[in-house]
Amino acid sequence: MIERGYVAPGSFVVASDSHSNMYGALGALGTPIVRTDAAAVWATGEFWWQVPRTIQVVFEGKLSEGVSGKDVIITLCGLYNHDEALNAAVEFSGPGVASLPMDARLSISNMSTEWGPIVGWFPVDEVTIRYLRRTRDRLLEQGIERFTEADLEGWSTNPPQPDPGAEYSARIELDLSQVTPHVSGPDTVQTMQSVTEIEKKRVAIHKAYLVSCVNSRIDDLEAAAWVLCGKKVAPGVKLYVGAASAWTQQEAEERGVWQALLVAGAIPLPPSCGPCIGLGTGLLEKGEVGISATNRNFKGRMGSREAQCYLASPEVVAASAIAGYITGPRQFQDREPARHYEEFATNGRTAERVEILPGFPERVEGRIV
Template sequence: MIEQGFAFPGTFCVGADSHSNMYGGIGCLGTPVVRSDVAILWSIGKIWWSVPPVLRIVFNNKVKTGITGKDIILNLIACVGRKAVLNKALEFDGDGISCLDIDDRLTIANMTTEWGALTGLFPVDNKTLDWLLNKQKYNPNNLRFNKEQIHKIESDKFEPDKNAIYEKTISVDLSTIPKAITMPNDLEELLSNSNETIKINKAYIVSCVNSRKTDLLKAAEILKNKKVSPDVELYVSAASAEIESQLQKTGHWELFIRSGAIILPSGCGPCIGLGKGILEEGDVAISSTNRNFPGRMGDKNSKVYLSSPELVASSAIKGFIDYSNYTEPKIKIISHSKNRNESHLRAIKMDMKLIEGPVLLCPNDNISTDGIFPSSHTYNESLTDEEIANLAMLHYDPDFQQKVEPGDILVSGFNFGCGSSREQAAVSLSLKGIKIIVAGSFSQTFRRNAINNGFGLVEAPEFYEFIINNISTDGQPTIRTLVDLRLDFSNQEISSNFSNRKFSFRNWSEVETDLIRHGGINKFILAN
């Protein structure tokens, strides 16, 4: 999309992939939609989208030598956390941006998805314009990269209003950002000081986040005249065939081959648990991909540490994770007055009937779409509805299928459905007979998937906190409770047989209500 000029600075571009945020690295407002949305877009050229609150991320000073965009975003996820940016739009600013090349910006924008945001937008500056002119020079037959369009971008001065209102400002001193390696299967904790030697048997420099030209050039130079440890399988793929061709011309692709790396074709591949090189039970890996949710890259009993391509390459040579002492960066969060961007999200009174049912509790935050529906079945279009239903929550809790009953109300924690934009995550729960999901909060992309399929979701953070503090879970991932829940949409109240206390929730917007009433976006379009 970026390479061919479809995602272009100063435009709004959506894609049926959760990493469409990446377009923001070149100043294109990119955000994920889902397969149903794309079908409707092709059909009528329209889409629904709720404008989110906006956060300003200010980069000050310059990064130290050797620090990458991957180090920056992993530090932000771990130090700030997901809750602060969940379902928000992030606008990057500050003098520190000038020290970041386009590939580093794309990496940061790409992983604003994992951070929890709906989009991450960088400014269009001289580096962006130079990148565009370079694309025009070396792609003269691609009419999307033309001088007239590039000069228009330059003259339009794509920048925020002077009186722009932000919900929060997050100030980051780039000079204090250290190298970062996540803990296994966890994005919110980084590997810190330790004397432990962490041996690995697999390493990956693949996927859309860190397999661009500069990423691979740096990794290739580390591998030059060296061999991958005999105890390690190093898998390498370029982000595109064009990038692989460029590295073949410079001789850097040959460096990977000589080092003993296993070359894979461009594509999602092992990052999504497909094809050659997926993780097996007991494997320990370091990867430059963007997700390490359990089960995403293969067996859910494997371990995946995330880091930059350079650290993946050096670790593959040594046979163990190459890391140094970690020092926490200087990051400051400032909250502002209430963001008026939320004022348009008008909740309406609904004439819906009451929804009642027993509570099935999944008492965890950040339950990902990889946990809800296996990534290995993402592109399996031959599955029946029953087969899709029987895969629900497989990697979250294999016993879920024995505990769930038709008519259950699923109650869960914050950021439910984070990760991939795969539609089957919402559909599988609906097909399994879940009546409605009540959670502390939802990933907006999962929410969009559910609503587009006529499946209702209710955000009730206070109710979830009450339940989790008053029901013993004993560490179980899924609990059949004795609680019966009652959702009153007319009064926006949740009540139960567990307590006399009532909890409020915000009703759906008018658009969301129409979609749910019609049974999903396809039926809504046909009816209108």
């Protein structure tokens, strides 16, 4: 959707993929729908969506070298793990946004789904326009034009933005300079540990993964390749790598990135969801521990329910595959970002009342996954 130019700033994009929040990185309102809803959209050309509350996430400062967008969203999931952002639209803002490259924004928006929001929106700025221009140039080489130079100019001079005096249900503040590499898990994104902390425990791993839509883009693969350069995957560890798309793998091959991963001992998989959704080769087996650059790690997601899975950035995954236990590519000072969450009054507004159709229960309880 993104690399083929179907997502544009200010557009409303729905898809039957739970990580459609990812489209928010380009200033679009991206949100997931179930497959039956998708069928209804195709059949009727219409879509009904209840507007959620909005939470403003203000980024201050900038990330330190070696810290990624994946570390930012892992930190948000771990710091605010009591449903603060559940079913909300999250708007990322603040001076720190400008320092985030597009790859970081895509990772944050994509994995915001695991945090609880149904929208993870970034403002449109120079970073967005540069990315869209490169996308347009690549598509033009294929004889495809999804948007014009005039569109780019329009998004640049008149970007979609919040209304003056926009109201928010809550505000979260995060100093990016205080974020360090972290891991989620095991088996939940609500628990996080700094890499500095967990590497002291020498948590042994059996499998490592560089796959899926959240962290197998060219920048991710290249970052992992630099960590692996001149080294080999540890004995007893299997490192699986699958590009986010065929185009991504082609570019990785042209740059020599793909070959560097394979020389280090990575096992190639075709571009697809693969192990991230528990399909194909390399699934976690009973008693095994895995570390993955994917976006979900609940029990049974990537194989046996009697396995454990941690989530981390591509660099941490690569470093762990070399060491045989969870670790990072370099040493970081252990620091925890401060939690800052403030709720606001609704000014007397109440939630929209929705009529429950006959035959449908008002409330459903029980385990979901």
